[in-house]
Amino acid sequence: MLLSLREAQYGEPLQLVLGADKRNPLVSVYHSQDTGTLHVYYGLELMEVIPDQREHMSYKLLVARLYNAGVKALTLQEVFQADRKTMKRWGEALLEGEPEKLIAVLAGRSRGKKITPEIEGFVRARFDSIYQEHPRSYSVAIRKEIKQIFAVSLSGEALRPLFGQLRGKSGHRTGETGDARPRASESNRETTCDGGSEDVSPANEVPDDSPSVKEQESGVFSAEAGEGSAGLIPADRKQSPDFNRIAQGDCQFCHHAGVLIFSQALRALRGDLPAEDAPILQQWLAAVLLGALNIEQSKFLDIDDLELLLGCVIRQPHPQRQRLSEIAQSGMTEKLLALNFSQSRSPTKAKTQCEERNDFYYDPHTKHYTGEANILKGWCANRRIADKAMHTDFLHATDGTPVYMEWTDNYNTLPERFLPVIARFRSVTDLADKTPITITIDRGINNIDLFGQIIARKDLYIITWETGYKPEPWPTDASVQSIKLQRSRNRANDLKSYHFEYMEQPWRRNSGMRQILVKATNPSGRTIEVAILTDHPDRPASQAIRLIFWRWLQENDFKYLDKHFGINQITSYASIDYKALAETLEDKQMRNGHHQALVKQRLELKRELGRLLIAQRQYSAKARPTNTPHKLPESAHKTESKRQQRIAEIDRLIGQLNAQIKDTQKEVSRLETLLEQKKKRLDTANKSVMDAVKVLARNAFYRTLLPFKHAYDNYRDDHDYFRKLTRSHGILIGRAEHVEVQLISPVNFPPKIRRIIEQFLEQLNATDLELPDGSGRKIRLLLGSKAGIQLARD
Numbered sequence: 001m002l003l004s005l006r007e008a009q010y011g012e013p014l015q016l017v018l019g020a021d022k023r024n025p026l027v028s029v030y031h032s033q034d035t036g037t038l039h040v041y042y043g044l045e046l047m048e049v050i051p052d053q054r055e056h057m058s059y060k061l062l063v064a065r066l067y068n069a070g071v072k073a074l075t076l077q078e079v080f081q082a083d084r085k086t087m088k089r090w091g092e093a094l095l096e097g098e099p100e101k102l103i104a105v106l107a108g109r110s111r112g113k114k115i116t117p118e119i120e121g122f123v124r125a126r127f128d129s130i131y132q133e134h135p136r137s138y139s140v141a142i143r144k145e146i147k148q149i150f151a152v153s154l155s156g157e158a159l160r161p162l163f164g165q166l167r168g169k170s171g172h173r174t175g176e177t178g179d180a181r182p183r184a185s186e187s188n189r190e191t192t193c194d195g196g197s198e199d200v201s202p203a204n205e206v207p208d209d210s211p212s213v214k215e216q217e218s219g220v221f222s223a224e225a226g227e228g229s230a231g232l233i234p235a236d237r238k239q240s241p242d243f244n245r246i247a248q249g250d251c252q253f254c255h256h257a258g259v260l261i262f263s264q265a266l267r268a269l270r271g272d273l274p275a276e277d278a279p280i281l282q283q284w285l286a287a288v289l290l291g292a293l294n295i296e297q298s299k300f301l302d303i304d305d306l307e308l309l310l311g312c313v314i315r316q317p318h319p320q321r322q323r324l325s326e327i328a329q330s331g332m333t334e335k336l337l338a339l340n341f342s343q344s345r346s347p348t349k350a351k352t353q354c355e356e357r358n359d360f361y362y363d364p365h366t367k368h369y370t371g372e373a374n375i376l377k378g379w380c381a382n383r384r385i386a387d388k389a390m391h392t393d394f395l396h397a398t399d400g401t402p403v404y405m406e407w408t409d410n411y412n413t414l415p416e417r418f419l420p421v422i423a424r425f426r427s428v429t430d431l432a433d434k435t436p437i438t439i440t441i442d443r444g445i446n447n448i449d450l451f452g453q454i455i456a457r458k459d460l461y462i463i464t465w466e467t468g469y470k471p472e473p474w475p476t477d478a479s480v481q482s483i484k485l486q487r488s489r490n491r492a493n494d495l496k497s498y499h500f501e502y503m504e505q506p507w508r509r510n511s512g513m514r515q516i517l518v519k520a521t522n523p524s525g526r527t528i529e530v531a532i533l534t535d536h537p538d539r540p541a542s543q544a545i546r547l548i549f550w551r552w553l554q555e556n557d558f559k560y561l562d563k564h565f566g567i568n569q570i571t572s573y574a575s576i577d578y579k580a581l582a583e584t585l586e587d588k589q590m591r592n593g594h595h596q597a598l599v600k601q602r603l604e605l606k607r608e609l610g611r612l613l614i615a616q617r618q619y620s621a622k623a624r625p626t627n628t629p630h631k632l633p634e635s636a637h638k639t640e641s642k643r644q645q646r647i648a649e650i651d652r653l654i655g656q657l658n659a660q661i662k663d664t665q666k667e668v669s670r671l672e673t674l675l676e677q678k679k680k681r682l683d684t685a686n687k688s689v690m691d692a693v694k695v696l697a698r699n700a701f702y703r704t705l706l707p708f709k710h711a712y713d714n715y716r717d718d719h720d721y722f723r724k725l726t727r728s729h730g731i732l733i734g735r736a737e738h739v740e741v742q743l744i745s746p747v748n749f750p751p752k753i754r755r756i757i758e759q760f761l762e763q764l765n766a767t768d769l770e771l772p773d774g775s776g777r778k779i780r781l782l783l784g785s786k787a788g789i790q791l792a793r794d
Helices: 002-010 057-068 073-080 084-096 099-110 117-133 138-150 156-170 211-218 257-272 278-289 296-300 303-310 317-328 332-344 351-358 414-428 448-455 541-549 552-565 578-584 593-623 634-663 670-676 685-712 718-726 751-765
Strands: 014-018 027-032 037-042 045-051 251-254 359-368 377-380 385-397 402-408 437-441 460-465 481-488 495-507 510-521 527-534 575-577 589-591 667-669 680-682 729-734 738-744 778-783
Touching: 014 073, 037 057, 045 057, 057 073, 057 084, 057 099, 073 084, 084 099, 117 138, 117 156, 138 156, 251 303, 257 278, 257 303, 257 332, 257 685, 257 718, 257 729, 257 738, 257 778, 278 296, 278 303, 278 317, 278 685, 296 317, 317 332, 317 685, 332 402, 332 414, 332 685, 351 359, 359 377, 359 414, 359 552, 385 414, 385 552, 402 414, 402 685, 414 437, 414 448, 437 541, 448 460, 448 510, 460 541, 481 541, 495 541, 510 541, 527 541, 552 685, 575 578, 578 670, 578 680, 589 593, 589 670, 593 634, 667 670, 685 718, 685 751, 751 778
Parallel strands: 359 437, 437 460, 738 778
Antiparallel strands: 014 027, 027 037, 037 045, 251 729, 359 385, 377 385, 385 402, 460 527, 481 495, 495 510, 510 527, 575 680, 589 667, 729 738
8 A cells, every 4th residue: 555655656666675664664765667766755755766876876875874874784785785884984974074085985996096187297297307316216206295295195006007108108227116126237236146146238128118018008907906006917928928027137035935946836727727817826826825825815925026926916805806706607626626636646656556546535624604694504523513514525645635625515414425526526537437446434424325325336435434333252263463553753763553453244234345343552552442344345454444544644634724724714705595506406305393393392291201200109109008107298298289280281281292293294395494494505616716726735835845854854843944945035036047046034944954955956946947927937946045145225
């Protein structure tokens, strides 16, 4: 009736978009499809009509007024598609009453840039004279004058394109960013480097039509976001081998020179991935190796130096996240995991170890979720409760190297996920469909139906614990064997011995499975007895014992991935409603929660009834004249009367519950239940790409560490020393045939470790290292010393 009145009043059909509620009893907003406008009513009175356009000023003012009026922010966010923080800024600007600030806030990113025509004209007029006075800090000097004259603070990034044009027209030779970094090719060189330098003739200088100038003049950039040139990517740079940022004779300081130790891993991305995606993936891989566990933390890196080493970078976090969302929709996760798997398969393993190449550890890794999304709950072992959780199905090689992973939720149980995960693992790797593989899994897989499916296959074998095994006396005629396994502690020769006695027999519940009974004794003399199950008919029991008892390699890797590579970083808070997933999921029956609650309530009543009946029997025994010489007190009779009333009441309640249980379905559709509860699943597409990059980073770190680890032979801090080395600063010196990289570590390495590092770098240099920017320029890594750096006075 109310809607028809509105239509009659305005003469066109209106649709209610914001209705009245407890916090908003009078204001309502309707949408007109014919005119594309919003009609705002106060009770029955029309207040205003505004365009239904997200960027219109009236639209934003309406949202600001409603927000200030106390209308529920979540409702406003859903109706007007505005972020809560954005609405708060609009509302605060409206209350302050400053017109200029209000216009600036409402305009948002669409407002005019700070560089007005007046400021641009001033920069063009003053550039030549200021550059002659301050050739190495002209950007700072110009921005200081702009602030004094125009009262506007500008960043160097905002002015960089204009500086590029002015340098190109005037023929000035300087760094691309206009900073105060000295260059070895200048006539008055003020910084010298240990290891010598070469005189540079004018012929060695970069001409005015070099790519750095031509790109800026022609505007060949891919605009990602931000004011000025922040977040812009030089589009041609990634494929320009002639673009030598480190010319012969140049001597430049670089904060992240140590990451070139991983140049082979960085270059592999350019060789095996699409050319348009490889540069940003290189940037993320380098950032993770340098300690940035998420995109937001990358702002603490020196982007100029990353650009110097990698070539093409995206500077700001926001455009990086946009690029991540684009890449996540292109199947990049599978490509990265395939690359990771191929890198983890060493082709030089001995034939006696070939079977181990097809042995893998499988384990679900759970992350406790603390966000607002209404996602499914799962068991969080570290908190010992069932709470919102995300699960990752991980596959590791037997040396602890992660080779595959995928995120999921608790919709399907582990036995239901197992075979599909193995199928997808095969699809993204170079394992042939019929290649037999053996999966060792710690827990959660004991399922008779699943065991039957695995036994029927010839390309998949499993090793796991028998759940609920209780030790029993071994048969006297059993063939008992023993083995000893050793594990290194702090050094390769510092060994701990573990002793195992074992026997095997067919499993009583399924003869297709072998049951291996094991008595394991650790170095402290503590002995436990467990049972191992495997369906592999020919695998020696000793190998099955070693595989499952050495699963700690995988467990330790989860901690390492989280601490040093941020595998538990959320990356994206986006979620998908189960309504959108319904067509892709297979529905299944689940226990009805209401039915379970009724059964539980009936059980509690029966327990109480049992206690009351026992008390009643004791009272009757005491009340017999032959047993009780004295009469029971009056209070005992009153208690008995109340007890009988409670027994009668419980009998009635149990009768009601029995009727309700009979009329309630024992099982219901899981999918329909989730739709009713409005459950969601986290959208892990972005996270999967970043996690695949982090797995690549982890494996690159371990592969490169290995020679240093063997030479140093101290497992307590070898990772820490090596990590410090890979995050060293450095000095890049342009030589005729290569770029010399002198690493300046923040750690004072002892003489022994310095010798080991120097030998390690020599071995690394023998592999023909190249800059990972695609230019093909060779690099040579040396361990430098800060004593070889001379600082110049201004």
